Structure formats: structure tokens, C-alpha cells
Amino acid sequence: MSAYVNVNGVITDAAHAMIPVYDHGFLYGEGVYEVFRTYHGVPFLFDRHQARLRESASRIHLEVPFTDEEIERRSMATWAASQGNPEGLPPRHGHEAYVRILLTRGVGEITYDPAACPTPSLVIIAKPLPPTPSAWYDEGVKVVMVEDIIRNHPESVSPLIKSNNLINNALGMQQAIRAGAAEAIFRNYRGELAECAQSNLFIVSKGVVKTPPLEAGLLAGITRAFTMEVGAATGIRCEEAVLKDADLFGADEAFFTSTTKEIVPIVQVDDRTIGDGRVGPITRKLLAEYRLKAEALSMVGRP
Numbered sequence: 001m002s003a004y005v006n007v008n009g010v011i012t013d014a015a016h017a018m019i020p021v022y023d024h025g026f027l028y029g030e031g032v033y034e035v036f037r038t039y040h041g042v043p044f045l046f047d048r049h050q051a052r053l054r055e056s057a058s059r060i061h062l063e064v065p066f067t068d069e070e071i072e073r074r075s076m077a078t079w080a081a082s083q084g085n086p087e088g089l090p091p092r093h094g095h096e097a098y099v100r101i102l103l104t105r106g107v108g109e110i111t112y113d114p115a116a117c118p119t120p121s122l123v124i125i126a127k128p129l130p131p132t133p134s135a136w137y138d139e140g141v142k143v144v145m146v147e148d149i150i151r152n153h154p155e156s157v158s159p160l161i162k163s164n165n166l167i168n169n170a171l172g173m174q175q176a177i178r179a180g181a182a183e184a185i186f187r188n189y190r191g192e193l194a195e196c197a198q199s200n201l202f203i204v205s206k207g208v209v210k211t212p213p214l215e216a217g218l219l220a221g222i223t224r225a226f227t228m229e230v231g232a233a234t235g236i237r238c239e240e241a242v243l244k245d246a247d248l249f250g251a252d253e254a255f256f257t258s259t260t261k262e263i264v265p266i267v268q269v270d271d272r273t274i275g276d277g278r279v280g281p282i283t284r285k286l287l288a289e290y291r292l293k294a295e296a297l298s299m300v301g302r303p
Contacts, residue, residue, distance in 0.1 A: 227257050
């Protein structure tokens with residue numbers, strides 16, 4: 001199995017997928033995206049991802065000329081093709097999908113005038129969900145603090161736009177890769193903790209789960225919100241709070257959340273240990289409850 005791509009309704013393998021170089025998503029990074037995964041072949045929190053896609057698009061004055069149902073249909077047809085299953089039969093046992101939806105301004109002349117692009121481009125990439133090492137959940141991971149780069153200033157590019165232009169994230173994540181770390185934590189222009197390069201950040205202090213507020217300059221993560229809902233339903237207090245370096249280094253536990261990786265424990269930041277250096281009980285409980293709720297929701301949505 002490998003990635004398949006749907007470009008404006010045409011599905012091909014990744015090697016043969018094409019989009020014109022005059023597409024403004026390529027020329028200027030004008031576009032937005034979402035990533036969702038499946039549980040038991042059922043798109044997880046798809047409605048929330050679509051709502052955020054539309055909100056991101058509206059913030060750059062980009063029309064979304066597709067219904068949620070059409071985008072879901074194209075997504076699942078692309079996933080079926082990647083499984084060697086063009087008829088769209090239920091997926092093989094154990095195979096879950098990673099689906100990336102990209103909406104761009106579309107093809108037009110080399111100009112910033114949006115009127116030059118009458119039709120947005122819709123690109124969907126579907127492939128098997130990349131496995132996360134089990135050791136990440138059992139033993140935790142190392143992350144790094146991003147140095148010399150801050151998160152985009154909210155008055156420059158709104159962090160609420162899930163934009164195709166990810167140079168800030170890419171540069172931060174490259175620092176993590178060079179350090180052999182799983183993630184990279186950004187500060188904002190005030191020196192507060194904001195978010196990670198590919199995920200949202202949480203700490204646990206004296207039994208309370210805390211995550212930076214949106215005002216710190218971060219994306220409103222779908223998994224971030226779902227994790228807080230799981231915490232509330234489980235009796236774990238979760239709240240937004242301005243966090244600084246000292247809060248992280250003095251925390252009892254820490255973790256990050258993302259669509260594809262769920263909840264990943266953090267046990268080391270740069271060369272400093274978080275808590276006792278082991279995965280904490282609240283993180284373990286949240287992850288277990290998260291998976292139970294995700295499984296339950298997927299069973300409701302199964303055909």
C-alpha cells in the first residue's frame with residue numbers, strides 16, 4: 001500500500017499526481033489544510049476538521065465550493081484506492097488512514113489578485129496511518145525548545161489559520177530532528193509557551209492539566225479540545241493557563257497532542273527531565289480514556 005492523491009476529483013498514485021505550477025498554493029502558499037485519521041475505517045471528528053477548514057479558509061477569503069459530504073466522499077474514495085480497493089469496500093483489518101485535505105486559491109496568473117483564480121483546487125492525500133513507536137507511549141519522548149525562532153506573531157499571520165505555508169513549523173521541527181527529539185516547543189513573542197511544531201502542548205501540575213490559551217498564539221487543535229473534553233468526563237481538571245519555561249520544567253508531567261499521535265508523554269526537554277523522568281499517571285489515564293472514547297465514537301459511525 002502507498003499514498004494515493006485526488007487532485008480536483010482525479011485519483012492517481014502519488015507519482016502521477018499533478019497540479020499546475022501556476023496554482024497559487026504553490027506560487028504563494030495561498031491555501032489551508034486539515035488532517036484527519038480513521039478508527040476502524042471511520043473518519044474521526046471529521047465534522048470538527050471540516051468546520052476548522054472552513055474557518056481557516058474564511059480568514060484568507062477563500063471560498064470552499066464543496067459540501068462536507070463531497071469532501072468526505074472524495075477522501076474515502078482516495079483512501080480506498082490506496083488500499084487497492086477502488087470499489088470502496090470496508091478497509092482491511094488493522095489498516096487505518098491518514099488523510100490530508102488541501103484547499104488552495106487555485107490556478108491563475110502570477111498576481112496577488114484573487115480574481116485571477118476563479119476555481120479553488122482541492123487536493124486529497126490518503127495513505128496508511130504512520131505507526132507511532134509504542135515506546136513513545138510507554139517510556140515517553142524527548143522534545144526541544146525552539147531557539148532563535150518564535151511562533152508567528154498573531155498580528156502578522158493569525159495562528160487560527162491552518163495554512164499550507166508551514167515554514168515556521170518546518171524550521172522548528174528541523175531543530176528537533178537534528179537533536180534526535182520527537183517534537184519542538186515554540187515560545188511566542190512575549191516569551192510564553194505557545195505550541196509545538198506539529199502538536200499542542202500540555203503540562204500537569206499538582207493534578208491539574210494545563211495548556212496555553214489561544215491568545216498565546218496557537219492553533220485551536222482538534223485533539224487539544226477533545227483531550228480536554230475527555231479529561232472533564234474523566235474527572236481530571238483541565239484548564240487554559242499562560243505557561244512559561246519554569247512551568248514546564250517544574251511540571252510533574254507533560255505531553256503533546258495531535259490527530260495522528262493522540263497523546264504522547266514528554267519526559268525530557270532538551271537536557272532537563274520532566275517530573276521523575278517517567279510517564280505520569282494522569283497522562284496514562286488520559287491516553288487510555290482518549291482511546292476508549294475514540295473507539296466508541298468510531299463504532300457509532302461504522303456502516
